[in-house]
Amino acid sequence: MRPTPILPPPVRPKRRRRRSWLLSLLGFAFASAVLLFVAGAGAAGFFVWKASRDLPDYESLAKYEPPVMTRIHAHDGTLMAEYARERRIFVPINVVPKLVIAAFLSAEDKHFYEHGGLDFTGIARAVINNLQNYGRKRLEGASTITQQVAKNFLLSSEQKFDRKLKEAILAIRIERAYSKDKILELYLNEIYLGMGSYGVAAAALNYFNKELGELTIEEAAYLAALPKAPNNYHPFRRTREATIRRDWIIDQMADVGYITAEQARAAKAKPLKVNIRPLGTQIYAADYFAEDVRRTLVSSFGEDGLYGRAERAAAGDGRINGGLSVRTTLDPNLQRMARRALIDGLVAFDREKGWRGPVTQIDIGGDWGAALAGIEVPSDLSPWRLGVVLEAQRTKAVVGLRPARQTDGGLATEREAVELSLDEVKWARNGRTPTRAVTDVLAPGHVVWVAPKDPAKPTGAWTLMQIPEVGGGLVAMDPHTGRVLAVVGGFSFASSQFDRALQARRQPGSAFKPLVYAAALDNGYKPTTIVLDAPIEIDQGPGKEVWQPKNYDGTSAFGPSTLRLGIEKSRNQMTVRLAQDMGMPLIVEYAKRFGVYDDLLPVLSMSLGAGETTLVRMCAAYAALANGGKQVHPTLIDRIQDRWGHTIWRHDKRECRACKADAWRGQPEPDLPDDRRQIIDPHTAYQITSMMEGVVQRGTATIVSKILPNVPVAGKTGTTNDEKDAWFIGYTPDLVVGVFVGYDTPRHLGKGMTGGHVAAPIFGNFMKMALADKKAVPFRIPPGIKLVRVSLRTGLRAQGGEPDTVVEAFKPYEEPDDAYSIIGFTDERGGFFTGDQMDSPRGLSAGRSVY
Numbered sequence: 001m002r003p004t005p006i007l008p009p010p011v012r013p014k015r016r017r018r019r020s021w022l023l024s025l026l027g028f029a030f031a032s033a034v035l036l037f038v039a040g041a042g043a044a045g046f047f048v049w050k051a052s053r054d055l056p057d058y059e060s061l062a063k064y065e066p067p068v069m070t071r072i073h074a075h076d077g078t079l080m081a082e083y084a085r086e087r088r089i090f091v092p093i094n095v096v097p098k099l100v101i102a103a104f105l106s107a108e109d110k111h112f113y114e115h116g117g118l119d120f121t122g123i124a125r126a127v128i129n130n131l132q133n134y135g136r137k138r139l140e141g142a143s144t145i146t147q148q149v150a151k152n153f154l155l156s157s158e159q160k161f162d163r164k165l166k167e168a169i170l171a172i173r174i175e176r177a178y179s180k181d182k183i184l185e186l187y188l189n190e191i192y193l194g195m196g197s198y199g200v201a202a203a204a205l206n207y208f209n210k211e212l213g214e215l216t217i218e219e220a221a222y223l224a225a226l227p228k229a230p231n232n233y234h235p236f237r238r239t240r241e242a243t244i245r246r247d248w249i250i251d252q253m254a255d256v257g258y259i260t261a262e263q264a265r266a267a268k269a270k271p272l273k274v275n276i277r278p279l280g281t282q283i284y285a286a287d288y289f290a291e292d293v294r295r296t297l298v299s300s301f302g303e304d305g306l307y308g309r310a311e312r313a314a315a316g317d318g319r320i321n322g323g324l325s326v327r328t329t330l331d332p333n334l335q336r337m338a339r340r341a342l343i344d345g346l347v348a349f350d351r352e353k354g355w356r357g358p359v360t361q362i363d364i365g366g367d368w369g370a371a372l373a374g375i376e377v378p379s380d381l382s383p384w385r386l387g388v389v390l391e392a393q394r395t396k397a398v399v400g401l402r403p404a405r406q407t408d409g410g411l412a413t414e415r416e417a418v419e420l421s422l423d424e425v426k427w428a429r430n431g432r433t434p435t436r437a438v439t440d441v442l443a444p445g446h447v448v449w450v451a452p453k454d455p456a457k458p459t460g461a462w463t464l465m466q467i468p469e470v471g472g473g474l475v476a477m478d479p480h481t482g483r484v485l486a487v488v489g490g491f492s493f494a495s496s497q498f499d500r501a502l503q504a505r506r507q508p509g510s511a512f513k514p515l516v517y518a519a520a521l522d523n524g525y526k527p528t529t530i531v532l533d534a535p536i537e538i539d540q541g542p543g544k545e546v547w548q549p550k551n552y553d554g555t556s557a558f559g560p561s562t563l564r565l566g567i568e569k570s571r572n573q574m575t576v577r578l579a580q581d582m583g584m585p586l587i588v589e590y591a592k593r594f595g596v597y598d599d600l601l602p603v604l605s606m607s608l609g610a611g612e613t614t615l616v617r618m619c620a621a622y623a624a625l626a627n628g629g630k631q632v633h634p635t636l637i638d639r640i641q642d643r644w645g646h647t648i649w650r651h652d653k654r655e656c657r658a659c660k661a662d663a664w665r666g667q668p669e670p671d672l673p674d675d676r677r678q679i680i681d682p683h684t685a686y687q688i689t690s691m692m693e694g695v696v697q698r699g700t701a702t703i704v705s706k707i708l709p710n711v712p713v714a715g716k717t718g719t720t721n722d723e724k725d726a727w728f729i730g731y732t733p734d735l736v737v738g739v740f741v742g743y744d745t746p747r748h749l750g751k752g753m754t755g756g757h758v759a760a761p762i763f764g765n766f767m768k769m770a771l772a773d774k775k776a777v778p779f780r781i782p783p784g785i786k787l788v789r790v791s792l793r794t795g796l797r798a799q800g801g802e803p804d805t806v807v808e809a810f811k812p813y814e815e816p817d818d819a820y821s822i823i824g825f826t827d828e829r830g831g832f833f834t835g836d837q838m839d840s841p842r843g844l845s846a847g848r849s850v851y
Contacts, residue, residue, distance in 0.1 A: 067308025068323040081290040089201035093185035102258035103224035117171035194230025217267040285339035288489035323643030329483035337769040338486040345762035350468035355428035358446035372402040378494035424463035472741040473501030479623035482632030505612040511718030512609030519590035528795025532824030562795040568699030577824040579607035594621035619738040629685040630676035707764030717755030728759035784812040
């Protein structure tokens with residue numbers, strides 16, 4: 001038996017296993033990874049939190065209205081002009097063709113309808129490719145369409161980590177807030193595609209002159225190539241790169257299944273071909289009209305309303321953000337005729353002044369075409385061409401034409417030349433010396449303007465041209481509504497944007513006289529009222545010279561004459577006496593009624609048209625004479641609609657509820673009220689019209705009757721002091737036309753350069769074109785007018801067989817006089833006297849002979 005030990009037996013130590021160093025390393029690595037993950041997650045969370053604090057409000061996208069183009073249309077709907085800071089046409093996603101959507105998805109985001117804002121597969125692929133190609137190729141991105149929407153609408157384009165993080169966060173939130181179609185709609189309408197095009201609809205127009213639905217596969221693919229960098233795929237400067245990119249997108253479309261392999265092969269086989277749509281005015285010769293409309297819109301809606309705001313804005317703030325649709329009053333056919341008539345008239349006047357010499361002179365030893373192309377010239381003178389004389393002989397000259405620019409901006413390689421005969425150069429005399437040989441005018445190296453003699457036959461004879469120094473304007477107006485149908489504000493809009501028809505304030509001269517005579521007829525005078533045409537002296541007050549108004553030739557006086565003769569022959573002395581008899585306050589009031597002047601000075605010289613006004617205001621005044629005495633307000637715009645098609649302005653304010661009926665069911669025709677103000681008696685309007693018919697038939701504008709035989713036309717010439725300005729304003733029952741000719745800085749036009757000689761032929765030639773396919777219509781005679789044959793000279797009732805008679809218009813209570821009295825002279829015997837038999841009475845007035 002063993003004794004019990006005092007101490008417990010010692011514990012046998014366990015054998016310790018040596019831990020592997022590899023396991024230790026793995027453990028350390030794992031712990032480090034966990035710590036790094038936690039730290040990274042924390043840092044990422046911090047950056048996300050920080051980036052999320054000041055994110056833009058993406059909810060504004062729901063009501064975002066992109067700035068779109070304001071489009072100006074002629075009265076027939078023809079597009080005339082477009083204005084925008086960003087040339088954009090907004091199209092809802094449901095009307096964007098599937099082909100266009102397929103092209104952009106294939107190029108930019110094949111998985112658009114699958115991801116939630118970020119394409120992680122694309123991101124991984126971009127990272128790998130960037131690592132493999134680092135330093136050799138441009139870094140590849142992986143932005144989705146949603147990310148591009150976030151960047152384009154809400155962020156800047158700077159390449160910073162902070163911006164990219166915000167873009168990713170916004171993309172995820174946008175995906176949660178909006179449908180895929182809404183996001184795609186925003187993208188396709190916002191992206192910039194070069195050539196000033198914002199959005200796919202504008203790009204289709206600018207690159208191919210097509211609507212979206214007309215694009216082919218290769219055209220849609222080319223547009224889809226542009227968001228990356230439009231300049232890198234320019235259709236002319238980078239044609240090869242653009243074609244490669246286009247073909248790659250076509251392949252992508254086939255790979256995804258949007259098109260077949262056969263369609264892809266056919267599309268890639270076609271060359272890259274664009275049809276660049278020209279900017280600026282789309283209707284020939286309508287530049288002045290378009291600019292006048294633009295100024296009106298800016299005045300009414302501001303530049304932001306016309307062009308769209310530069311800053312991004314949400315809908316509902318009450319401010320117009322571009323996108324106006326403007327229907328103007330322009331008649332494209334009349335506009336072309338007006339342009340031709342005025343240009344031909346200015347050229348004809350300028351030719352009477354002779355040849356001023358060539359534009360410049362160049363060396364024709366080298367490439368004369370390139371030298372010509374380097375000369376800056378107005379772009380709106382077609383069919384005129386700039387040319388250089390290559391050869392000059394006695395009977396002819398050969399002129400090389402300035403080569404045209406190709407669509408890629410380069411010069412055409414072909415060189416054209418035309419021949420000028422002596423007959424087409426004879427007008428270019430030097431002073432009064434006649435031109436007997438072409439070499440009297442032209443020499444090799446002379447740069448000159450030439451044009452086809454008949455614009456419709458450019459292969460026929462050509463003639464030497466010269467840009468006129470004189471300016472002018474033409475306005476055509478509907479006399480019943482005030483709608484301006486055509487405006488030409490000068491010879492060349494490219495040379496001068498100043499509109500001489502609507503902006504220039506000039507003295508109308510005798511063209512104002514019909515309004516003086518209308519005031520007289522409206523206040524008890526008759527067309528047969530006798531007024532003395534004889535010298536008159538006007539005391540203008542202490543310290544001022546006595547004014548002696550004279551007739552046009554400065555010496556003639558025709559004695560007692562009827563008001564009709566006073567208008568027909570444009571008698572200044574008669575007009576001053578008539579104004580003196582009526583009193584200038586009455587004339588001032590009628591001038592304001594007619595809208596010619598707002599505040600005319602009540603001095604007698606103003607009765608001769610010494611006050612300044614515009615051509616369009618004079619035309620509106622004559623419109624009242626043509627339409628029976630109704631006031632019209634001239635307008636270039638019929639109606640304006642906002643981007644949603646709501647009419648926000650109309651020239652015609654009348655309400656026609658019956659016009660809104662769905663269909664005609666036998667109800668009476670709608671009765672539209674006439675809200676025009678009656679400013680003179682209708683009988684007065686017809687009387688003055690009849691008197692101005694005499695201006696054309698027997699008076700100072702007989703040239704018009706020669707151009708328009710058997711066409712009822714009324715009108716009046718006007719020539720200002722020292723023949724500085726020439727006017728003619730006339731009308732038919734349905735068209736008023738005014739013409740003004742004068743230098744921008746007023747100076748003498750030349751002896752005999754009157755309204756009848758310079759402006760009236762322009763009026764006549766325009767009317768000849770405008771009325772070519774229309775039946776002549778007589779002026780409407782208002783009820784109550786009595787037509788009585790009277791002596792043209794005395795105004796008394798005509799006797800049988802009496803010569804020089806005229807059918808005169810009298811109001812219902814008027815009759816021809818059986819005896820006469822003379823305003824300005826009293827003769828107890830009742831005899832007629834010539835001016836040199838009479839003393840010169842003194843009265844009140846001012847001004848010189850105006851005709």
